[in-house]
Amino acid sequence: MAAAGSSGAQPVAGGRVRPHCDRSRIAMRCASSPCRIEAGYALVAVLWMVSALMLLVSALVFQARTELRTVTAVRDTALAEARGDAAIQMALRFIASDVKQFSAQRSLDVEFDGEGVRVLVTPLNGLVAINAAPEPLLTALFAHGAGLDPATAQTLAQRVIDWRDPDGAALPRGGENPEYAAAGVPFRTRGGAFEAPEDLLQVLGMDLETYDKIRGLITVDGGSARTNPLAAPFEVLLVLAQGNAAVAERVAAARDAGQVQVDTTTLMQEFTDQSSSSRFRLKAFVPLGAERAIVRTVTVDAAPPPSSRLPWVVLRSERALGIDGSASVAQR
DSSP: OOOGGGTTEEEOGGGOEEEOOOHHHHHHHHHTSHHHHHHHHHHHHHHHHHHHHHHHHHHHHHHHHHHHHHHHHHHHHHHHHHHHHHHHHHHHHHHHHOGGGGSSOEEEEEEETTEEEEEEEEEGGGSEETTTOOHHHHHHIIIIISOOOHHHHHHHHHHHHHHHSSSOOOOTTOOOHHHHHHHTOSOOOOSSOOSSGGGGGGSTTOOHHHHHHHGGGEESSOOOSSBOTTSOOHHHHHHHTTTOHHHHHHHHHHHHTTOSSOOOTTSOGGGBOOOOOSEEEEEEEEEOSSSEEEEEEEEEESSOOGGGOSSOEEEEEOOOEEEEOHHHHHTO
16 A cells, blocks of 8 residues: 555545645746735735825825914014014104104104114104195196006096095096996995095006005094105105106205205195195004014104093004015105
8 A cells, every 4th residue: 555645645634645736836836826916905905005194194284384483473473563663662652742742753763672673754744635735736746656647547537536425426436326326336425525435446447456555645634734844755745746757856955955945836735735734644564584574553643632642543554564665665
């Protein structure tokens, strides 16, 4: 009887035999069978999962960095606004001590918390009072302050007057409520004073571009129909000079040099005077990095009536704005 190991089969229970398992042959079959393909699929799946996890981690890191930059920017802006408010309060103490020193536009350099802040002080009588300015002055404002053509400038000037006057009769180029209704706009004339500079945007035909060009030249807190060129920014001088830059520069140079008598006869004489004002617009320019600044603007009455029991009264406070080129703007 042949030995079990030499027959190529092994006995099992019940008298059956099991073929001998050749492991080397099985290994060779697996190397060239679907086993290898399945292993490749598994490797690719793992690589895809790793790549997906890396993308997810990268996205989370990017989001975290973006949020950190946003929080940092908000914090820096809030601190800059606080420094601007503090600088304005310090400047107001100086102004209230002697209002007459500020009969003309001046800039003050204030230091707060180790940071230098420039505060530009403009008497309101150096601006165009849109609640009192007559049509020719308003026309010059829109023509030489906003760069509109003469016809459009006159139209806007008359519409401003129609918006604020109490009667319902429209000027030849103006507009009362029927014209607003015919134009399909939601606004109507007020028949009263402009309460904020932004009210100009309710005037028929006024757009953001025009308003943005003149908003720094106007005030609603001054009641005079005339403008004091000695207190006016250069852009207002250009309006009073009816666009003649040479005339505006000559008046500004003489005024800024401290001349006692400044020749203003080349300006629109019927709309100028040399009155004083206790109301001022203060702009604080707070540096925010090398190329950025925060501008904080406050309008105040530095000589309120004694009944107020306050050294000054804030008439309006504007939202802080971010600007580029802080050095050049702060000089204006």
